[in-house]
Amino acid sequence: MTFLLRVIINAVALWLTTLIVAGVSVRSYSPDDTFATVLTYLLVALVFGIVNGVIGNFIRIVAFPLYILTLGLISFIVNGLLLLLVAWISSLAGFGLFVNGFWWGVLGALVLGIISWLISILLRPLMKDRR
Template identity: 35%
Template structure:
């Protein structure tokens, strides 16, 4: 349970940093919302993003295995962008205030999220060691 909570927290921070870096491309729409509501929204989006990455991403990677080999793994950035874009669509369906403007924003956002997640996971202690 602790590992799951840390993973959601890392996703939340990475999504928040991506929204700061790509101000118009990735947004948490919070007009007049308090800081607590914004944090709640970010945590809900991180949870949805984590569920998408846990259940849908492996299936997409399985079916795109040939492309992954052919492109030496670079297509995984496109897969990550599609998962971020799918998260935005799911959030819109459930009236969660998170929006990814277009595919380019999703691609750049997935790069930012990957870098921030790598840094945070390197800094956090690992219980498995």
């Protein structure tokens, strides 16, 4: 249940990120259908969670000395690259996340992380009850 709540939080954060950051957008497989748009955001959030959980953690472990040398600033670059990877994976299906460039990816990842963090803080009592 916590995983499902995390996917929903990421989907809402992704939706708000696409409203704030001009270079990040999500294209639905059926733009006129609201259900298809919501499903697209949920699918992209699921892919983002899997990529961030598997590949992101591997990169953070391998690049730990680089994180120390840069005082954590490399995390902006890594998160931007992970967002670009999610955009590439979702574009293989012909719909999903589209990022206009590397720096839009970095900015989008930063905004997505902040919004996701804020939503998680607001829903923390609900998440503690579920564990």
